Amino acid sequence: MIKMKFKVKKEILLESLNNTARAISTKNLIPILTGIKFELKEDGLYLYASDTDVSIRSFISKDKLTSTSELGSIVIGGKYIVEIIRKLPNTDISIEVIDGYKLIVSTDNTEFNLNGINPNEFPNLDLDETKEPIVVNNGIFKDIINQTVFATSQSETRPLLTGINFKLSGNSFEVLATDSYRLARKYVEIDKDIENEVNIVVPGKNLLELTKMLDDDTASVEMHLFSNKILFKYKNIVFLSRLLSGTYPTTSNIIPKDFNIELECKFDDLFNMIDRASLLTSDREKNTVKLTLTKDELMISSNSPEIGRVEEKMNISSDKEINISFSSKFMLDAIKSFNKEKVVLCMNNDSSPIVIKNNEDSSLVQLVLPIKTC
Structure with a gap:
C-alpha cells in the first residue's frame, strides 16, 4: 500500500510546483506525463515533471517542511494540483495519500480528494551530473x-x-x-x-x-x-x-567587419522613431520601414496606400547617404536587447546586413538583413 503524509506552507510548495509544472506539455497524450510526481524522502520532498523534451526536478528540504509523518510517492494531475494549491489560503497545507492512489489535500476548512496514478509508471529520469560543470x-x-x-x-x-x-x-x-x-x-x-x-x-x-x-x-x-x-x-x-541534432550553420562570415556608415543614436530616440513608424506598416508580417540618411538628417518612414504615410526625422552628424528598408519588428527586438544609452547602426549599402552594436560593449552584436522594396 502506497502512503505519504506531510505538511508544508503554501508559498513554499507553490513556488516548487510552479517551477516543476513548466515541464508539463498540454499537448502530451501520455497520461502519466501530464502529472507531477511527489516523492517524500528522508531529506525532503522531490517534485518531478517531464514531457520527454524537458525534465524538471524541484526539491524542498526537510527543514522547510512543517512536518513529515510517512515517506512515500504518488503522481497527481499537474494542472489540478497547481491550481488547487494556488487558490488555497496562506496557511499550512496537509498532503496525504490514502487507499493506494488517493491524495487528500487539506487545510483547516478545505479538503480536496484527488485521484492519483501509480508512481512506478512515471519514467525514470536520468538527472545525473558531471564532475566538472561549467558555472x-x-x-x-x-x-x-x-x-x-x-x-x-x-x-x-x-x-x-x-x-x-x-x-x-x-x-x-x-x-x-x-x-x-x-x-x-x-x-x-x-x-x-x-x-x-x-x-x-x-x-x-x-x-x-x-x-x-x-x-x-x-x-x-x-x-x-x-x-x-x-x-x-x-x-x-x-x-x-x-539537444538538437545536427551541425549549426557557420555564421562567422555573415557579420561584416568594416562599414561605410556608422550612426550612433540615443537608444530611446531611435527605438521610439521606429516604433511609431511601424504603426502604419501594411504588411504585418514584415512591418517594413525605410531608413533614409541624407546630409545631417536621419529619417524613418513607412507608407501604406490603404492607411497613409509617416515620417520620423532626427538631426544627425553624417556626410553619408543611404536608403535602406528593414523589418521594424526585427530592428526593435535587436535594439531592445541593448541595455545601453546609445546604440550604433552600421551599414554599407542597401543590400548588405545592418549591424547593431554598442561602442562601449563589444560582447553583443545584432544583425538584421535589409528588405528589398520596389
Missing part, C-alpha cells in the same frame, strides 16, 4: 539568453534554427541565434578553461522556460554537458533539456 553567474546567464532567444526561428522547417548555439572554447562562451533573416551573437568569458571544445544547439523555447525560473540574485547556474542532453542546476532546481 555561469545567474544574471549573466539570463542576459545571454534574453539577448539572443528572440532571433531563433519559430518555424520547424529548419529545426536547428529553433535552437541557440552554445560554443565553448578555452574560457570563451559564445552564444548564437538566427532565423536566417536576423542574427544575435553574445560573447562572455567564464572563470575556467574548457579542455574540450563544445558546439551544441539547445532548443530556444526550453532555455526561455529556464530563465523564467531564475531569480534576480547572485547565485550561479551550473551547466552539465552530455552527448545528447544538457542539464542545468540552479539552487534547488534541476532542469534537463534534450
Whole structure:
C-alpha cells in the first residue's frame, strides 16, 4: 500500500510546483506525463515533471517542511494540483495519500480528494551530473539568453534554427541565434578553461522556460554537458533539456567587419522613431520601414496606400547617404536587447546586413538583413 503524509506552507510548495509544472506539455497524450510526481524522502520532498523534451526536478528540504509523518510517492494531475494549491489560503497545507492512489489535500476548512496514478509508471529520469560543470553567474546567464532567444526561428522547417548555439572554447562562451533573416551573437568569458571544445544547439523555447525560473540574485547556474542532453542546476532546481541534432550553420562570415556608415543614436530616440513608424506598416508580417540618411538628417518612414504615410526625422552628424528598408519588428527586438544609452547602426549599402552594436560593449552584436522594396 502506497502512503505519504506531510505538511508544508503554501508559498513554499507553490513556488516548487510552479517551477516543476513548466515541464508539463498540454499537448502530451501520455497520461502519466501530464502529472507531477511527489516523492517524500528522508531529506525532503522531490517534485518531478517531464514531457520527454524537458525534465524538471524541484526539491524542498526537510527543514522547510512543517512536518513529515510517512515517506512515500504518488503522481497527481499537474494542472489540478497547481491550481488547487494556488487558490488555497496562506496557511499550512496537509498532503496525504490514502487507499493506494488517493491524495487528500487539506487545510483547516478545505479538503480536496484527488485521484492519483501509480508512481512506478512515471519514467525514470536520468538527472545525473558531471564532475566538472561549467558555472555561469545567474544574471549573466539570463542576459545571454534574453539577448539572443528572440532571433531563433519559430518555424520547424529548419529545426536547428529553433535552437541557440552554445560554443565553448578555452574560457570563451559564445552564444548564437538566427532565423536566417536576423542574427544575435553574445560573447562572455567564464572563470575556467574548457579542455574540450563544445558546439551544441539547445532548443530556444526550453532555455526561455529556464530563465523564467531564475531569480534576480547572485547565485550561479551550473551547466552539465552530455552527448545528447544538457542539464542545468540552479539552487534547488534541476532542469534537463534534450539537444538538437545536427551541425549549426557557420555564421562567422555573415557579420561584416568594416562599414561605410556608422550612426550612433540615443537608444530611446531611435527605438521610439521606429516604433511609431511601424504603426502604419501594411504588411504585418514584415512591418517594413525605410531608413533614409541624407546630409545631417536621419529619417524613418513607412507608407501604406490603404492607411497613409509617416515620417520620423532626427538631426544627425553624417556626410553619408543611404536608403535602406528593414523589418521594424526585427530592428526593435535587436535594439531592445541593448541595455545601453546609445546604440550604433552600421551599414554599407542597401543590400548588405545592418549591424547593431554598442561602442562601449563589444560582447553583443545584432544583425538584421535589409528588405528589398520596389
